[in-house]
Amino acid sequence: MKKSGELQNSPQAASKKVARQKVLLGLVGAFVVLLAVLPLFASGFWMRTLTLLFLLAAMAEGWNFIGGYTGYAAFGNVAFFGIGAYGTALSMLRLHFPFFLALLVGAAAAMLFAVLVGLPVLRLKGHYFAIATVALATGVGEVADFWTDFTGGAAGLTLPFFHPIQLSNYFFYYIAFVLVLFGLGLTYFIMKRKLGYSWLAIREDEDAAKMMGINTTWSKVVAFALSALMAGLAGGIYAYWNTFVLAEEVFKIEYTLQMILATVLGGPGTVFGPFIGAFIYYILITLLVFFLPVGQLHATILGLIIILVMVFTPQGVMDFLSGRKRLTLSALLENIRTHKV
Amino acid sequence: MGSLELTQGVVNAILLSGTLALVAIGFSIVWGILNIINIAHGAFIMLGAYVTYWLFTLFGIDPFLSIPLSMITLFIVGYVIQRYLINLVIRAPLLVTFLLTFALEIVIINLATFFWKGDLRSVTPAYSGAGFTIGAVQIPYVRLGAFAISLLLTGLLHVFLTYTKTGNAIRATGMDIDAARLQGVKIAQSYALTFALGSALAGAAGSLISISFPIDPTMGGAYTLRAFLICVLGGLGSIPGVMLGALLYAFIEVFSGIYAPGLKDAIALFVLVFVLIVRPTGIAGKAFYH
Amino acid sequence: MNQEVIFETQGITKYFGGLAAVDNVDMKIHKGEILGLIGPNGAGKTTFVNTITGMLRPTRGRVIFKGQDITGWPAYRVGRLGIARTFQIVKPFLGMTVRENVAVGAMFGHKGKTRTTRQALEKADEVLEFVEMGHLRNHFADQLTLAYLKRLELAKALAMEPELLFLDEVMAGLNSREIEEAMEMIRKINASGVTLLIIEHVMKAIAGVTHRVFVLNFGTELAQGSPEEVLNDPRVIQAYLGEKFVERQRRMQQASPQQ
C-alpha cells in the first residue's frame, strides 16, 4: 500500500498502472496454472515441499489480515494453527468425524479462540500487543502439552494413518493449494469492501477511524478471526497430513515467524504479497539447505537475509513487482534515508 | 504445603529475583529509551555466559572476576550493532526492528553453535554448590553472590543514569529526542551507548547465570521472554519497577514450579496477559528513567 | 437562526488522576449556528471535545444530542449518529489515496449503512469537489501539503454527512490567504445546513465566522456570548494574554492621555 515517487493521477499513469496490474495478474495466473498441473511431473519431495509452502502461504495470507492490513503486529498466530490441528485431530479421534467436518470444527475452534482472546488483547497496542500474543500462544501450547486427559499431553495425538487419501501425495497438495487460492480470493473480496477499508483506516490511524464511525473493535476482531480461520484450516490439514499432533511441533513460534517473514518479504498489506513472499522464502531456505554448500551455516545465512531485507526493503518486494517503485540503488537506500537516526 | 517448601521457596525466589532483575534491566533501558524490543537480548546473555566460561576454562579466571570483562566485550558488541546496523532503521515501524533483532538472534546463536557446538557447558569453581543453612533452609554462596552483584550493578546503573553527563544525555534522549538534540546530544551516539549499556548488563547477567546454571548457545531465548515479562509486570522505564517486576516474577516462577512444575511458564504468561489487559503500563506504572 | 438546541452538555467533567481537565461545563449548541470555542492553551478545549465525542469517557455529566442521551457512547456510535470532528493534529490515512480517505467517512458515517463501497467512492468525489480537492483525488495522503491535509480532514468529516461538526483548529499553521479560504469553506458548510463548533486560536476567524463564542479556562466556562462581547471581555483578555498583558494595556491607557 505504500507509494513513492511518481504521482499516479494522470491518465497515462493510470493506464500504465492498469497495464502493470494486467502483467502481474497474468504472471500470477500462469503460475497458478503451472502449480495446478505440477503434480504430474514433480517428485514426492517437491510435492511435500510445496504442500508445506502452501500451508505457510495460507497462514501468511491470514496474518496479512491482522498484521498487514490492520497493522497489528500479531506474534502469536501459531496458536490458531495449533488449535486448528488439535481441533481437527480431536474431533476425528473422539467424535469420529470425517476429515472435512473435523477440519471445519478445528477452524471454528481457532476462530472462537481468536474472538475470545481478541476482545481483550486487541485493546493493546504496539509492543504490548505483540508480546501479549506471543505469551498467549506459548501459554496455550503449554496447556496443550500438559493437559494429558484432553489433548494427550506431551505424548501427543496419533491420527489413523492408512486411509488411501493420506497415502496419496495429491490430496494434501491440492487441498493446501485450494486453501491458498481461497485466501487470495478472500483477501481480494474483503479489500474491495467496507471491512477492508476499515482495516486500512485502523492501520493508518485508529482514533480517526473510530471517530469516522468505524466500530474498530469489531473490525479488528474480525481481522483476527479471519487470520485464525486461515491458520486453523492450515493446522487441521497439517494434522491429518502428518498423522500426529504434538504440542511442541504445532505451537512452535517458528511458524509465526515464518508467516510474518513471508508476508513482510512479499509485501504486507497487498493481495499477492504473502503468497509471493512465502514462495521466495520457502524455496530459498529449501535451496539453502539442499543445494548450497554452506554446511551448518544456513540458518546464519537466513538471518543475514532477513537483516538485509529489513534494512533495505521492509515494504517487501511487491513495491518493485507492482511497479510502484523502480529497483534502483537509491530506492534501496531510501529506507535507510528515511529511518536512520 | 510444607513449611520447608514455603521458606525455601521464598529464599529461592528472592535470590533468583536479583539475577532476573539484571537480566531485565538492560532489556528495559533499550526498550524504554530506544523503543526497541531487543529479541537478541538473550543471545547477548549467552555471549556473556560464554565469555565467563572460556575465561574460566582456559585461564582459570574466577567467574565473578570475569564479569567486568564480559561486560566490556558485550559493550563493544552492542555498540557496534546499534551504531552500524540498528541505527539505520531505528525510526522504521515496530515490525522492522522487531524482525531485525530477531534475525540478529538467529545469526548470533547459529554462529555460536557453529563455533562452540551445541554442547552443554558448566562453570564449576571450587565453591560451586557450597552454601550455608539457616534452619533447614539452604542458601548457596553462588546464588547469594549473584544476588549481591545484581544489586550492586543495578545501583551503579542508577548512579550512572542520574549523576553523569552521559547518563543524563541518555535519559534526555529517551524522554524527548528533539529536545535532546537541541541541547546538543548526539542522538546516534547516545542510542549506541544505550544499546551498548543494555548489552553490557546482559553480559553481566550471562556471567552470573553461567555460575549457577549449565549453558549452551540456545539458552538465551527463555531469558528474553522473562525480561519482557518482568518489564511488563514492573512497568517500563524505571529501575525500581524492574526490580519489583523481577521479584514478582521470581515468586510466580518459583511457586508455580513447586506446585505445578509443568505449567510454570504458562502460569507466568497468563499472569502477564492479565496484567497487560488490566494495567497496560505495568504494576508500577510508567516512569521514564527520571 | 432558530433557537432549537441540537446538542447540549450538562455538567461535563473529566478528571485525569486527581486533576479536573474539564470541570462542570454546560454548553448548548443551537441548530444551524457556528459556535466558537476558545480558551488559552491547556484550557481543556480538546479534552472537552474528546469527552463529548466518545474518545474519552466523562467522569461526570451528560451529553445530549437531539434529545438523546449519548453520554459514554463509543466514538464510532457518536460518529454514526451524525456528529463528526476533525483533529487538531491531522490524522490522515497516509497509506490510502485522498479519495479513499474521504470514502471511509462516506462508508461509515451518518448514512454509511445505506451505501455500497462504490457509492461511497462516488460520494467522496462529490465531497472532494465541494472542498475543491477533486484534482488530488488519486494522490496518496502523504503527498499533500499541510493546507491540503487540513482540508482533507474537513473532507473526511463532511463525507460523514454530519448534522453537527466539530472543527479542532483547522486553521493553525495556515497563511492568511489559506485562512480566508478556510473561513469561506466554513461558511459554505454552514450554509449547507451543518451546525458547527469550531475551536480556534485565530481570532480573525472567530470574529469572522462564528455566531456565538464560548470561552473555556482551566476547564470551566469563563464566558459566552456574541463574538464582539466575548472578545472584548477583560476576563477573556486576561485569561488569554495573561496578567502582564492586561497590566501593560492598563498602563498604556494611563500613559496615553499625557501625550
Next chain:
Amino acid sequence: MKRSFQILLAMLMIAAVVLAACGKSGGEKQAAGGGQQGGEKCVITFGAAVSLTGKYAKEGEYVKNGYNLYVEQINKQGGIKVGNKTCEVALKIYDDESNADRSAQLVEKLITEDHVQFLLGPYGSGNTYATTAIAEKYQVPMVEANGAATKIFKRGFKYSFAVLTPAPYYLRGIIDMALDADPNIKTVAIVAENGAFALEVAQGAKDYAEEKGLQVVYFDKYTKNTKDVSSLITAIKAKKPDILLGAGHLQDTLLIVKQAKDLNVSPKVFGFSVGPTAPEFRKALGKDADYIVGGAQWTPELKIQSDDVFGTPQKFAELYEAKYGEVPPYQAAESAAALIAYQKAIEAAGSLDKDKVRDALASLDYMSFYGRLKFNEQGMNVYKPMAVMQNYPDGKLYTVWPKEAATKPFIYPFKPWDQR
C-alpha cells in the same frame, strides 16, 4: 527496470517449479544407476535425516558418527553380502535442523529423489514419529536407533523397527539394583521432562517401582527446556525419598544435579534415564558427577562376543575413540547397531528387495556388539536389557548392573553433598 524485475522474479519461480519437475526425472536416472542388479559394482545406499544443528545437534552428531563408523568398517571388508556378491555401502545424510517438518521433508527426498534403498532413523522421538510415517507411506524399511517412545510403534506400521530398548524399560535396572543393594529401601521420587519419551520412561519406572512394593512419594513433570528446577528440588527435598530418579535429556539432568547440590538434596540412590553416561556429564559436572547412576542402552564395558564387524563393545569403543577422540556414547553404538540389523537381514534375505529385507528384519534374532537384536511384532526390541552405569570417584564410568556384566560393584549409598 521494474518490468525486468517482474520477469526476473517470474523466472525464479518458474525455475523453482521446473527444478521440482526435474528432480523427479533426474532422480529416476540415478535410480537406474544405483539399483542395478547384474553389474560388477553394487552399492547399497542408506539414507538418514539427522539433527546436526538445532537443539539435538550434539546427539545428532553421535548418531552420524555411529552410522559413519559402521560404513567405514564394513567397506573395509568389502561391504555387505547380498546373495553371492558383495555390495559396498554408501550413506546419504541430511541435516534436519532438529525440526520434524524438515525431517519428514528430507526423508521424502531421500526416498523419491535420492532413491536410497533403506532408511535409518533420525534422533529423538518427535522426528522419528514424523519420518516413520513417510517410510510407511512409501513402504521403505526404516531401522531407527534413537526414538524410544513406544507410541511410535503402536500405529500398526510394518516397515519401522527400533534396535533400542523401549522407553518404559529405561529405569528398571536402577530400581532392581537399588533393591539388591538395600532391601530396606522404601520410597522413590520420580521427575520427568514433559515430553513423549521422558513421560513413558517415568511411567514405566513408576509402574515397576510399585510392582516391586516401593512407595512413589513424588511424581511430577517439568517443562521442556526448563532453565531452573530448584522449585521442584525443593518439593522433593521435603519428601526425603530413598531413590531419586529423573527422566529427561542431558540438559535437565545437569540442571537437576547442580541444583540438588545447591539445595543439599541427597537421596541414597540418584539416577537418571539419560545423561550420566554421556561424556559431557562428567565434563560439565566434574567431581559432582560422582556416584550418580544412569541407565545405558549400551556401554563399552559390556561383555559381549559377537561375529559382527565390531566383534565386541571394547573393539567398537577403540575404533570410535581413534576416529572421534572420545569415549563412544550409547547413541553412536545403537546407531551402528541399526546398520548391523540391516546387514544381517540383507544377508538373510539374500536380496535388496525392500519387502524381503523387511520380512528378514521382522524375523531377525542376532547377538551384536550392541546386544541382542530382535523385534516384536510392533517392531520394538524388547529383548535387550538395559545396563546401569555409575560415575566412580576415580572420574571414570563403570558398568555396575546387571551383575553379570558389571565391571565394578555398585557404590551404595550416594555420598551426601555435605559430607564431601
